[in-house]
Amino acid sequence: MSVFLQPIYTQTLNANASSITFNNIPQGFTDLKIVVSGRSTEATLWDNLFWVFNSNTGNNYSANQASGYPTNAPSADRLFGHINSGFYPHLPTTSATANLFSNTEIYIPNYSSGKAKSWLCTSVSERNASTTTNYTPELLQAAGVFTSTSPITSITFYCYAQLAQYTTITIYGVSTVYDTGSPTAPTIGTVTDLGGIASVAFTANDSGQGRTADNYSVYDPTIMSAPVYAQTSPVIVPVSLGVTYNNLAVSANNAIGSNTSANPAGFTSFNNYAAIASLTLPSAGVLTLSNIPQYYRHLQVRIVARGNGAGAATGNFTLSGNSSGVYGWGYHSMRGNGSSVSAFNGGGAGYQSLQLPVFPSTSQTTNNFGICVIDILDYTDTAKFKTVRMFGGYDDNGSGVTEIAGGYFGSFEPVTSIIFAWANSPFTYATNTTMSIYGIS
Amino acid sequence: MSMFPIATTGTMTGSLGQVFFNNIPSNFTHLQLRVYGRGNLSTTAWQTSGVQFNLDGTGGNYNGHEMWANGSNQGTTSAGFFNAWFNSPYMPGNNSLANTFGIQIIDILDYTNTNKFKTIRAIGGFDDNNTSTTNQRIGVYSGQYRSTNAITSITYNVAGNTFIAGSRVDLYGIAVSNATGV
Numbered sequence: 001m002s003v004f005l006q007p008i009y010t011q012t013l014n015a016n017a018s019s020i021t022f023n024n025i026p027q028g029f030t031d032l033k034i035v036v037s038g039r040s041t042e043a044t045l046w047d048n049l050f051w052v053f054n055s056n057t058g059n060n061y062s063a064n065q066a067s068g069y070p071t072n073a074p075s076a077d078r079l080f081g082h083i084n085s086g087f088y089p090h091l092p093t094t095s096a097t098a099n100l101f102s103n104t105e106i107y108i109p110n111y112s113s114g115k116a117k118s119w120l121c122t123s124v125s126e127r128n129a130s131t132t133t134n135y136t137p138e139l140l141q142a143a144g145v146f147t148s149t150s151p152i153t154s155i156t157f158y159c160y161a162q163l164a165q166y167t168t169i170t171i172y173g174v175s176t177v178y179d180t181g182s183p184t185a186p187t188i189g190t191v192t193d194l195g196g197i198a199s200v201a202f203t204a205n206d207s208g209q210g211r212t213a214d215n216y217s218v219y220d221p222t223i224m225s226a227p228v229y230a231q232t233s234p235v236i237v238p239v240s241l242g243v244t245y246n247n248l249a250v251s252a253n254n255a256i257g258s259n260t261s262a263n264p265a266g267f268t269s270f271n272n273y274a275a276i277a278s279l280t281l282p283s284a285g286v287l288t289l290s291n292i293p294q295y296y297r298h299l300q301v302r303i304v305a306r307g308n309g310a311g312a313a314t315g316n317f318t319l320s321g322n323s324s325g326v327y328g329w330g331y332h333s334m335r336g337n338g339s340s341v342s343a344f345n346g347g348g349a350g351y352q353s354l355q356l357p358v359f360p361s362t363s364q365t366t367n368n369f370g371i372c373v374i375d376i377l378d379y380t381d382t383a384k385f386k387t388v389r390m391f392g393g394y395d396d397n398g399s400g401v402t403e404i405a406g407g408y409f410g411s412f413e414p415v416t417s418i419i420f421a422w423a424n425s426p427f428t429y430a431t432n433t434t435m436s437i438y439g440i441s
Numbered sequence: 442m443s444m445f446p447i448a449t450t451g452t453m454t455g456s457l458g459q460v461f462f463n464n465i466p467s468n469f470t471h472l473q474l475r476v477y478g479r480g481n482l483s484t485t486a487w488q489t490s491g492v493q494f495n496l497d498g499t500g501g502n503y504n505g506h507e508m509w510a511n512g513s514n515q516g517t518t519s520a521g522f523f524n525a526w527f528n529s530p531y532m533p534g535n536n537s538l539a540n541t542f543g544i545q546i547i548d549i550l551d552y553t554n555t556n557k558f559k560t561i562r563a564i565g566g567f568d569d570n571n572t573s574t575t576n577q578r579i580g581v582y583s584g585q586y587r588s589t590n591a592i593t594s595i596t597y598n599v600a601g602n603t604f605i606a607g608s609r610v611d612l613y614g615i616a617v618s619n620a621t622g623v
Contacts (some may be wrong), residue, residue, distance in 0.1 A: 005615070007443040009622030010470075022622035031468035035471065035615075037550045037560070066509025068517035068581070100585055103550050103562035124562045124583030128504055139517070139581045166556045170470070170617045172443060215620055229619040294623050351503035414623075 005033065005172045006214050006255075008231065012168040015383035016041050018413050019158035020169050026231050027112040027151055028212070029173030034155070036123075037103035037168045040091040042161035046134035048088030049104065052156045053117070053146050063121075063144030069132040089123035089142070090135040091159055101167065112151040119144050147324055158334045162412065182257030183213035186250050189233070191267045195274030196241060196441025198267055201234040204251040213252035219243075220247040220264075227251075238297050238441070244268045273300075278436040281429055283307065286421040289437060294380050295413055296439030301374040301418065303392070306430040307361035316353035316422075317374065319386060319415045329354055331407030338400060353421070357392035357403040359429075369432070370394030370401075380414040443616040445469070450610045456481065456603040460610045463594045467553045469614030472592065476545035476565070478608040480599045482534040486569060487578060491526030492547065493596040494559065494586050498525035505561070505584030511577055526598065527584035529566025538578075542607065543567035547582075553591040558583055 006029065009022045025032070040047035092100050104123040111117060121142040127133065142438075146152075157169055189201035200218050218235045219227035223245055228237045235250060249264035281287055281303075292299070302319075318329070330347030331354055359370035372392030378384050386409040393402035409415075420435060422428070447469075448462045449563075465472070480488030505528050507518045532543030545565035549608075550617050566579030596609055604610075 005444045007616055007618035009620050010617040011621050011623070024622060035548075035550065037557070053556065066508070068506070070506055070517055070519040097558065097585065098589070099556065099558040099587075099589060101551070101557055101560055103548060103560040103583070105548065105562070122562065122564060122581060124506075124581065126504070126506070126560055126583050126585040128585065137506045137519075137583055139506055139583050141508075141581055166471075166554070168551065168617075171622070190461065215618075217619075218524055227619070231622075 005174055008171045008173050010168065010170040013163055013165050013382070015165050016162040017382035018162050018410070018411070019156050020163060020167070021154065021156040022169075022171055023154045023233065025153050025155070025171065026173065027153070029112075029175045031174040032108040032111045032152070033172040033174055034106040034108070035170045035172070036106070036157070037101040038094045038104065038163050039089050039101045039164040039167055040159045042093040044095070045093070046136070047091045047093050047159045047161055049102070050088055050158050051106070053152045054148065054150055054154055055156065056146075056148055060147045060292070061144065063142050064165055065140060065142035067141075068139040069135065070130050070137060078156065089121060089140050090138045091126070091187040091281060092125045092136055093134055093161075095134055096136045097126065100107070102128055108152065114149050114151075116149060117146040117152060119146070134355050149180055154292050175191045178405055181211040183211050183252035183254050185259035185261050186213075186216060188248075188250050188261040188263060191265045192234075193267070193269050193271065193274070195296070195439055196239060196269055196272035197274070197439075198237045198239045198245070198248065198269060199234040200237055200248055200250060200265070202261065203233070204252065206252070211268050212254060214254040217251050217253060218248055219251065220245050220249075222247060238295070239267070239269045241269055241272055252387075272441045273437050274441075276439050278434060281420060281433045281435055286419060287435070288417055288419045290417045292379075292416050292418065292437070293439060294416070296441050297378065298440040299379050300438045300440060301376070302436045302438070303356070303372040303374075303434070304369050305372070305433040307358040307359055308428040308430050310362050316420070317356055318353035318374065318419045319379075319409045319411070319417070322352040326409045329407050330410065331405055332404055333405030335401060335403040353419075354388060354390065354405065354407050356390070358401050360394045360396065364394070364396045364399075368394060368396055376415065382414060384411050385410050385412065386415060444473070445614050445616070447612045447614045449591045449612065450608075453604055455604050455606050457608070458603045460597040460604075461594065462612050465552075465593050465595065465612070466589060466614065467593075470551060470553070470617045471615040472549040472552045472595075473613045473615060474545070474547040474549075474595065474597070475611045475613070476532070476547070476597070476609070477542050478532045478545070478599070478610070479537070479542045479605050480532055480534050480602045481605050482600070482602045485534050486537040487531045488534040488602060489531060489600045491598050491600060492529050492561070493526050493598065494592045495588070495590060495594055496596065497586075497588065500525055503527050503584065505582060507580050507582050509578055509580035511579070512553050513540065527561055527586065528582070528598075530563055530582055530622045531567070531578045532565075532578055533567050533569070537567070538569045541567060541569060549592065555589045555591065558585055558587045559587060559592060577589070615617070
């Protein structure tokens with residue numbers, strides 16, 4: 001082979017989405033090559049492809065470009081810190097020829113070095129016309145730099161509107177090492193039940209240069225229709241409840257061949273409800289749970305809380321995706337206190353969190369805690385806003401509050417973080433106030 | 442490894458008017474053509490060429506654009522409207538510096554995807570070591586093949602002329618990953 005180009009990750013949008021993010025980029029290659037077939041959902045104006053490395057949205061990007069548009073002379077521009085992201089070739093929008101996507105290549109040498117990251121971009125977007133509309137068609141050649149000296153471990157792509165369905169991005173690793181043999185079989189470890197998900201741990205036994213594994217996979221052909229791949233341990237395998245898997249083995253794969261671990265594990269999942277994290281809420285301030293696993297279907301949050309002050313103890317709850325965008329909520333709630341019922345509603349960009357039910361404070365019986373259960377459905381679905389159902393309250397043997405609320409979080413992004421913040425300062429929360437998060441498959 | 446040779450002309454030992462790659466396998470995601478070429482067009486020092494898919498010569502199914510420079514001038518052009526070919530980069534012609542060949546790298550993404558027209562990106566050019574700058578050219582090229590059919594064949598034509606001996610055209614298939622990195 002004259003070129004060693006290893007595909008690391010590929011994502012194809014099954015629906016419009018605000019961004020595409022690649023995490024855990026392996027550091028064992030020399031360079032990265034990224035290929036983008038992209039389109040925007042923008043209806044009336046132009047749109048650009050942006051990229052951010054390592055979630056770094058600081059003023060750490062600059063670029064030079066030469067771009068050409070029919071009927072206009074080519075132009076050269078220098079961009080500095082534009083919108084704190086990488087350079088922006090234009091994407092075909094809905095005003096462009098239907099079914100057309102951009103053809104973009106980004107090359108990043110030495111992406112894992114301790115130096116600033118230079119990159120090259122060649123990009124074209126087409127249109128069936130001899131004139132330009134909304135910067136399409138475009139022919140573009142650019143060179144830029146990301147001034148951070150940190151290795152690139154993640155990349156997020158986005159645009160002003162949304163990336164259109166069927167947009168595809170692949171990241172390739174470029175290496176100077178050619179494989180001369182298949183990798184050594186890994187050693188399978190513990191299989192953990194994550195609630196409808198099997199986490200298959202393994203230890204890589206790479207033999208070194210020339211026999212490195214490009215990826216790892218788990219495949220039980222008696223039950224699974226296709227292998228499940230991962231770059232590092234563990235391999236996350238969706239499983240059916242109550243079904244016994246007898247041949248969960250891990251294979252190490254490269255272009256030469258594969259070798260499979262001995263002693264395949266047997267495994268049966270009996271539940272679809274798994275604990276992700278259990279946290280002690282701070283007495284004041286903001287708590288953020290990040291890097292929420294994306295392989296469940298729904299999330300459930302359970303809060304047990306009590307206020308330290310004399311007045312009502314309330315908190316705000318919100319969700320976040322990877323783009324750090326700020327989105328609005330819409331909600332309705334019904335609250336009863338044993339003698340009357342009241343209703344609340346609100347929505348719009350100004351509502352950036354959902355207010356939790358009132359919890360007991362020092363005005364209530366000592367050691368009396370309130371509870372709240374929050375269900376977030378389809379939290380990774382990029383075709384839906386995130387619908388939230390909340391039920392909570394407390395009883396103080398003569399007084400109390402019960403509240404049920406429904407709301408939506410107005411973002412198509414998969415939920416990757418949950419943020420809890422106290423609504424009333426300086427009131428604080430009592431010791432043993434906790435928040436637990438569960439994944440439901 | 443993800444880049445695999447599908448077909449090649451090998452280094453041509455004589456003239457060849459047209460390159461035809463047929464029965465392109467469908468198990469890759471992208472295609473890349475690499476051309477090392479020189480034509481025999483005798484009236485100029487540069488040679489045009491074109492790419493056609495699936496023997497589809499339907500006028501209006503192709504168009505493209507070019508951003509070019511030759512050391513003293515630069516420009517953008519629109520080409521191929523209602524043409525039956527994608528205009529690929531220039532290569533040296535018969536009057537160019539002897540033994541000089543041009544380089545083209547032509548990328549075709551998602552060539553089997555039936556939800557997309559096929560967008561083509563190419564870079565190419567050559568240098569003539571000549572102070573007469575009109576004899577050399579570099580460029581970035583874009584094109585579209587307005588069909589959602591999978592590409593199963595590629596025809597590379599030097600605009601009615603021929604490749605000369607020493608030229609070479611290679612076709613590669615490029616795979617993608619099953620892992621998503623989510």
